[in-house]
Amino acid sequence: MEVKVKILRFNPETDKRPHYQTFRVEAEPTDRVLDLLEKIKGYQDGSLAFRRSCAHGICGSDAMRINGMNRLACKTLVKDLGKATITVEPLLGLPLIKDLIVDMEPFFEHYESVMPYLVNDEPPPLKERLQSPEERERFDDTTKCILCAACTTSCPSFWANGRYVGPAAIVNAHRFIFDSRDRAAAERLRILSDQFGVYRCHTIFNCTLACPRDIQITKAIGEVKKAIATGSLD
Amino acid sequence: MTAKLRTSWQGLRYRGGGTMIAWLLHRLGGLAMVVFVGMHVFASFLTQQFGSDVGTAMNIVYQSPYFQAPLYFLIIFHALNGLRIILLDTFPKLLEYQREVTWLQWIVFLPLYGLVVFFIIARIVSGE
Ligand code: SF4
Ligand code: FES
Numbered sequence: 580m581e582v583k584v585k586i587l588r589f590n591p592e593t594d595k596r597p598h599y600q601t602f603r604v605e606a607e608p609t610d611r612v613l614d615l616l617e618k619i620k621g622y623q624d625g626s627l628a629f630r631r632s633c634a635h636g637i638c639g640s641d642a643m644r645i646n647g648m649n650r651l652a653c654k655t656l657v658k659d660l661g662k663a664t665i666t667v668e669p670l671l672g673l674p675l676i677k678d679l680i681v682d683m684e685p686f687f688e689h690y691e692s693v694m695p696y697l698v699n700d701e702p703p704p705l706k707e708r709l710q711s712p713e714e715r716e717r718f719d720d721t722t723k724c725i726l727c728a729a730c731t732t733s734c735p736s737f738w739a740n741g742r743y744v745g746p747a748a749i750v751n752a753h754r755f756i757f758d759s760r761d762r763a764a765a766e767r768l769r770i771l772s773d774q775f776g777v778y779r780c781h782t783i784f785n786c787t788l789a790c791p792r793d794i795q796i797t798k799a800i801g802e803v804k805k806a807i808a809t810g811s812l813d
Numbered sequence: 814m815t816a817k818l819r820t821s822w823q824g825l826r827y828r829g830g831g832t833m834i835a836w837l838l839h840r841l842g843g844l845a846m847v848v849f850v851g852m853h854v855f856a857s858f859l860t861q862q863f864g865s866d867v868g869t870a871m872n873i874v875y876q877s878p879y880f881q882a883p884l885y886f887l888i889i890f891h892a893l894n895g896l897r898i899i900l901l902d903t904f905p906k907l908l909e910y911q912r913e914v915t916w917l918q919w920i921v922f923l924p925l926y927g928l929v930v931f932f933i934i935a936r937i938v939s940g941e
Contacts, residue, residue: 596819647828671820671827735836738824782898784832784911801905 582606582657584615586627587668588678597675601664608658612645612665616652616679629679636791639727643679644668649729649789670732672741686728689744693752693770698763714759721754721799723792730786730796736779743779744771746786746796753799757812764812772807780804831915835894842891845884849875878933885929893918893925 584604589597602619613631620627632638634653641652646666657665673681699708724747731737731745752771756764771777777800786796806812827833852871859868874880897918901908 596815644827647826668823671823674816733827733829735824735827735829735833738820781836782832782901782908782911783829783836785827785829787911788830788832795909797911798905798908801902801908804902805905 580606580608582615583664584619585664585666586619586678587666588627589669589675590626591677597669606657608656610657611653612650612655612657612660612667613641613652615657615665616667627679628677637725639725642670642727642729642732642791644670649733649785651727651729651791654791670728672732672734672738673728681732683728685741686731686745686747687726689731689748690726690751692744693748693767694763695748695751695755697755697758697761698766699760700762708760710759717759718754718757720794721750721757723794724750724754725792726751727791729789729791730794733785733789734780735783735785736781740775740779742775744776746780746800749777749780749800749803750794750796753803756803756806764806768803768807771803777804777807832911835890835897835915835918838887838890839894842887842894845887846891849884878937882930882933885933886926889926889929890922893922 581603583601585599585601587597588594588600602623604615604618604623606615606618613634616627616629616631620629629643629652630640631653632640636651636654639651642649643652644650644667645652645655646660646662647668649670652667667679669675669679670681673683673685676682726747728747730750731747734743734746737743737745749771752767755761756767780797780800782797782801784797787794787798790796852875856868856871856875859865860872861868875884897914901911901914907914
């Protein structure tokens with residue numbers, strides 16, 4: 580079958596503003612949008628710029644807007660889109676560099692700001708810091724994040740103000756806040772109770788719908804909000 | 814600035830689903846209330862202080878069914894949506910069922926708003 584791929588393109592050296600360009604590509608229904616982009620880049624226009632690495636939904640580099648919604652190009656099948664024309668646009672809310680590539684730096688700065696690593700200065704036991712299966716289960720969902728930015732760049736609060744830490748940073752803070760081995764929960768909750776922290780979340784749910792790892796993001800944010808409000812992690 | 818404008822415009826076209834629409838309506842409802850209360854206070858001020866016709870004209874506008882029907886829509890929606898969010902914020906566990914909770918909100922909303930529309934139409938028909 581032949582599909583039309585309409586791509587929002589931007590070349591910083593020649594273009595004033597982004598514009599659409601449509602390509603016709605021969606595709607199988609089981610092809611992924613990433614395959615179409617590869618075909619276009621390989622056979623029609625080598626100047627098309629996009630990020631990708633693993634091609635298997637684990638590195639998080641190819642999040643983009645596909646038919647108006649953030650998804651990973653490597654996890655989106657042509658047959659699931661059910662449209663003759665597939666529209667591909669870069670993520671919103673981050674500075675556009677070229678075609679489908681946006682500057683991820685502000686995103687990673689927010690990620691770093693929540694201390695996304697285990698903090699525990701107590702001397703380690705002889706073997707390991709033990710944790711029960713129930714304690715591990717508490718933050719299991721938020722360990723699945725691949726930092727693709729699909730959530731943060733789907734959030735109207737983030738579009739409105741890029742200083743909002745965004746759902747991805749909160750997800751990764753949640754992963755350590757509720758880890759029984761970690762000792763810096765209070766510090767992270769303090770960071771997130773800032774005016775650009777969790778309270779910028781207005782429960783719009785775009786993040787939860789966009790997450791390619793099916794993380795219950797709004798729930799994680801809700802749990803952090805509640806921990807801040809009640810001062811308790813239970 | 815232009816980048817920001819472009820983001821807002823493209824953001825409106827983002828396919829966020831029912832909960833994004835609920836949030837947009839909630840915001841619109843907030844604005845509608847500011848406009849309505851503002852008009853109300855301003856119109857009363859004008860009529861009482863100066864017996865001005867402008868105030869009376871404003872009263873006629875916001876008492877008209879064309880103004881009231883959308884206003885009631887936004888206000889009732891705003892109130893119910895606020896309750897939904899308070900509920901979800903208090904019990905984060907429920908956030909997993911946000912889709913169902915949003916449907917529930919519409920199920921409560923529609924008959925309530927239907928009743929309001931019924932009264933508005935009844936008033937027009939009875940010629941009051
Ligand atoms: S929470 Fe989901 S959408 Fe957000 S960065 Fe992680 S994997 Fe991507
Ligand atoms: S290319 Fe790695 S997640 Fe899609």
